[in-house]
Amino acid sequence: MSDHLLEIEDLVLDVVSRSDSGQAGPAQPSAVGEHGLDASSWKVLCDLGLVSLALPESLGGSGGGLREAAAVVRAGALLPMPLADAAMLAAPLLAAGSLPWPGGVVTATIAGVELDVRVEGEHLCLSGPLRRVPWLRDSDHVVVSVAGEAGTGGLVAVLASPASDDLEQGRNLAGEPRDTWHLEAVRATAWAPAPDLGPDEVRRLAGLARASQIAGAASAVLSRTLDYTRERIQFGRPLAALQAVQQRTALVAGEVTRARVVTDAAAAALDAEDSRAALLCAVAACEASSSVREVAAAGHQLHGAMGWTTEYPLGRATTRLWSWRDEYGDETAWAQVVAETVAAGPDVWTVITGSDEPEQEGRAT
Amino acid sequence: MSIAPTRLAAAGAEEGSLRELRLEVRSFLEAQRRAGAFVPAVDGWQSGIDPEFSRALGGRGLVGMTVPVEYGGHGRTQAERYVVLEELLASGAPVAAHWVADRQMAPAILKHGTPAQRERLLPGIAAGERLFAIGMSEPDAGSDLASIRTRARREGGGWRLRGTKVWTSGAHRATNALVLARTADSETRHAGLSQFVVDLPHPDIHVKPLHTIDGGSHFNEVVLDDAWIPEAALLGQEGAGWAQVTAELAYERSGPERLLTTMPLLRAWDAARRREATSLGPRDAIGPVVSRVIALREMSRAVAEVIQDGGDPAVAAAMVKDSGTLFEQHLVDEVRRAVDAELDPDAAGLTGLLAQAVLRAPAFTLRGGANEVLRSIIVKGLR
Ligand SMILES: Cc1cc2nc3c(=O)[nH]c(=O)nc-3n(C[C@H](O)[C@H](O)[C@H](O)COP(=O)(O)OP(=O)(O)OC[C@H]3O[C@@H](n4cnc5c(N)ncnc54)[C@H](O)[C@@H]3O)c2cc1C
Numbered sequence: 001m002s003d004h005l006l007e008i009e010d011l012v013l014d015v016v017s018r019s020d021s022g023q024a025g026p027a028q029p030s031a032v033g034e035h036g037l038d039a040s041s042w043k044v045l046c047d048l049g050l051v052s053l054a055l056p057e058s059l060g061g062s063g064g065g066l067r068e069a070a071a072v073v074r075a076g077a078l079l080p081m082p083l084a085d086a087a088m089l090a091a092p093l094l095a096a097g098s099l100p101w102p103g104g105v106v107t108a109t110i111a112g113v114e115l116d117v118r119v120e121g122e123h124l125c126l127s128g129p130l131r132r133v134p135w136l137r138d139s140d141h142v143v144v145s146v147a148g149e150a151g152t153g154g155l156v157a158v159l160a161s162p163a164s165d166d167l168e169q170g171r172n173l174a175g176e177p178r179d180t181w182h183l184e185a186v187r188a189t190a191w192a193p194a195p196d197l198g199p200d201e202v203r204r205l206a207g208l209a210r211a212s213q214i215a216g217a218a219s220a221v222l223s224r225t226l227d228y229t230r231e232r233i234q235f236g237r238p239l240a241a242l243q244a245v246q247q248r249t250a251l252v253a254g255e256v257t258r259a260r261v262v263t264d265a266a267a268a269a270l271d272a273e274d275s276r277a278a279l280l281c282a283v284a285a286c287e288a289s290s291s292v293r294e295v296a297a298a299g300h301q302l303h304g305a306m307g308w309t310t311e312y313p314l315g316r317a318t319t320r321l322w323s324w325r326d327e328y329g330d331e332t333a334w335a336q337v338v339a340e341t342v343a344a345g346p347d348v349w350t351v352i353t354g355s356d357e358p359e360q361e362g363r364a365t
Numbered sequence: 366m367s368i369a370p371t372r373l374a375a376a377g378a379e380e381g382s383l384r385e386l387r388l389e390v391r392s393f394l395e396a397q398r399r400a401g402a403f404v405p406a407v408d409g410w411q412s413g414i415d416p417e418f419s420r421a422l423g424g425r426g427l428v429g430m431t432v433p434v435e436y437g438g439h440g441r442t443q444a445e446r447y448v449v450l451e452e453l454l455a456s457g458a459p460v461a462a463h464w465v466a467d468r469q470m471a472p473a474i475l476k477h478g479t480p481a482q483r484e485r486l487l488p489g490i491a492a493g494e495r496l497f498a499i500g501m502s503e504p505d506a507g508s509d510l511a512s513i514r515t516r517a518r519r520e521g522g523g524w525r526l527r528g529t530k531v532w533t534s535g536a537h538r539a540t541n542a543l544v545l546a547r548t549a550d551s552e553t554r555h556a557g558l559s560q561f562v563v564d565l566p567h568p569d570i571h572v573k574p575l576h577t578i579d580g581g582s583h584f585n586e587v588v589l590d591d592a593w594i595p596e597a598a599l600l601g602q603e604g605a606g607w608a609q610v611t612a613e614l615a616y617e618r619s620g621p622e623r624l625l626t627t628m629p630l631l632r633a634w635d636a637a638r639r640r641e642a643t644s645l646g647p648r649d650a651i652g653p654v655v656s657r658v659i660a661l662r663e664m665s666r667a668v669a670e671v672i673q674d675g676g677d678p679a680v681a682a683a684m685v686k687d688s689g690t691l692f693e694q695h696l697v698d699e700v701r702r703a704v705d706a707e708l709d710p711d712a713a714g715l716t717g718l719l720a721q722a723v724l725r726a727p728a729f730t731l732r733g734g735a736n737e738v739l740r741s742i743i744v745k746g747l748r
Pocket residue numbers: 243498499500501502503506507508509531532533534535583584728731732733734735736737738741
């Protein structure tokens with residue numbers, strides 16, 4: 001089981017190492033646009049079928065699961081593109097609405113309550129803002145999740161991206177585009193009800209997407225820190241030979257491993273429709289976000305002044321970590337979901353072990 | 366790739382049969398608690414020595430679970446054993462009498478023991494009747510274990526042991542001790558060490574309890590005063606002690622007891638919060654703690670899977686133990702901050718458990734190897 005995940009990761013890491021955007025090169029948060037979407041790597045990943053893994057083949061996807069998609073997202077975390085938004089949000093949204101993969105560069109977003117949605121005959125017509133959509137200016141399509149009225153499922157709409165003049169450009173700490181689009185009676189190119197996807201389910205997918213990105217970028221910080229501290233000589237020996245440096249690096253390794261395993265566990269639980277999936281997603285998001293402080297702080301500390309410059313690519317990872325930990329809920333918000341799950345369960349240990357299975361439902365049918 | 370040991374895969378959902386076993390053990394323990402067989406405590410796996418309780422667990426097939434049936438065990442899987450360990454730990458039951466024997470002696474004897482040693486020792490271990498003490502540390506050899514001075518000399522068809530061990534948990538109640546001793550001088554420090562299974566009590570082995578700040582006496586000074594032991598006491602190969610010890614430490618470090626030591630405290634806090642909301646902290650304070658333990662548990666389960674599949678768990682196990690034991694301490698502090706009470710070790714219920722946890726917490730990051738030493742192992746493994 002684990003071997004095929006490692007294979008997927010290695011496949012993506014290979015793409016990353018061959019692109020000049022995901023690995024090396026300066027991070028330039030101040031120069032958005034100059035350092036835009038890596039279109040060639042996007043195409044390579046699409047051709048390998050790695051972006052639409054979580055969509056059935058009948059809909060133009062590659063028929064894998066979220067667990068495989070999360071592996072792709074971890075390994076490709078630093079590629080400048082809406083990989084997580086496409087692979088872990090757009091694909092499952094489309095799958096829920098049985099809609100085909102729209103092709104091109106695909107991003108995804110969750111509509112706020114201000115978005116007005118009307119069904120006009122066969123068409124779906126949207127008005128109002130879509131706020132801070134990842135990479136919207138560089139995308140061909142945006143997949144939008146619209147929450148239903150209380151108690152009903154939502155719907156999924158696919159929109160062709162607007163001309164960049166219609167966008168209010170924004171960015172996050174890493175300079176990744178986060179663009180706002182004020183729609184005026186825009187027709188969806190495709191849409192469908194998604195009765196099984198409530199707002200909580202969608203938010204969970206989005207939270208897990210960011211958590212998986214964090215796990216990947218944190219792992220890149222660890223790798224880089226190990227390399228740097230072995231190469232940099234001070235006091236006549238590599239920094240990595242110093243006890244204090246080793247201690248801090250080992251703590252980072254613990255954080256990285258925890259974030260990785262728990263995001264993998266959550267994705268596997270979603271695929272298996274395990275009763276613990278909702279809780280594990282909240283835990284994954286909480287743990288990934290809370291790992292960021294130490295991972296980024298230690299990474300910078302152990303790189304010295306060099307790490308703080310745009311000459312050196314550490315900042316490409318840490319600025320992303322600092323952005324992603326807050327997107328779709330920070331660790332406090334997700335910890336609250338965990339607390340609510342505990343309160344709703346019979347006792348804390350039953351919740352932790354997920355051993356409160358409802359009675360088998362077979363008999364009623 | 367240098368970060369390979371961090372690339373663990375999650376273990377996935379628990380199968381139905383494991384869940385049934387879990388619930389069965391849980392209700393048995395709950396019934397025992399109600400019947401007054403034990404009072405839940407923090408650190409029951411090291412502080413709670415109760416031979417009668419261990420024998421009762423042995424009688425139910427909950428000790429020596431993975432030991433083959435021919436040696437009195439139950440031939441069950443590692444996954445089944447893991448589930449049982451978790452329930453024992455979370456219940457706060459006194460399981461220290463058989464814990465070490467079950468955890469590291471059974472696999473060590475299966476791997477290195479002679480047929481005669483297996484037949485002599487394993488049935489008692491599986492019955493929950495053998496209490497093993499581990500004699501590694503010495504006054505001048507703690508983290509630097511290879512510098513031990515205890516010697517074993519060949520004499521009269523057996524061995525004579527001379528030296529002093531310290532921090533030997535449970536030696537005052539033990540039926541056996543596993544003693545690490547130097548059997549040859551050698552160029553390399555790690556060569557020339559051997560392991561011996563010693564029967565206790567022994568006329569020339571003097572066990573002196575050491576008193577700890579939690580009011581207990583868990584560990585001892587053990588003086589080996591030219592104690593003679595038969596040839597059959599040698600475990601495994603003469604001179605191969607270091608490799609054997611290292612393999613044992615991986616078992617010792619990777620189990621669920623390295624993150625669930627304070628689980629009884631979390632459960633008591635949770636139960637108290639359900640009864641009365643006031644003075645037990647903010648409503649959501651439990652969220653980050655539960656999130657962390659669920660994540661660490663997934664890490665520990667992932668390592669258990671590596672062991673099951675025959676992989677090398679040493680680095681990942683050190684990572685789980687470092688993160689897990691830090692969490693065990695962190696949990697105590699979180700509950701302390703939430704609970705508005707002065708701590709009295711004689712108090713009943715939540716505050717009593719909390720007092721116990723505060724006093725025992727320093728040991729969590731020392732036993733089984735100080736966390737700083739584990740971190741050196743981790744970083745070396747990432748090379
Ligand atoms: C409750 C308890 C039960 C125990 N039971 C047993 C038992 O049954 N059998 C047994 O043999 N032993 C037992 N021990 C001993 C245990 O294995 C040792 O305490 C442990 O290995 C550390 O050794 P030490 O206490 O001598 O500390 P020292 O080695 O003196 O180290 C003290 C501190 O120095 C720091 N340090 C030391 N070396 C390094 C390094 N290389 N890098 C960075 N920092 C370092 C660490 O912070 C360490 O905690 C037990 C200990 C405890 C607390």
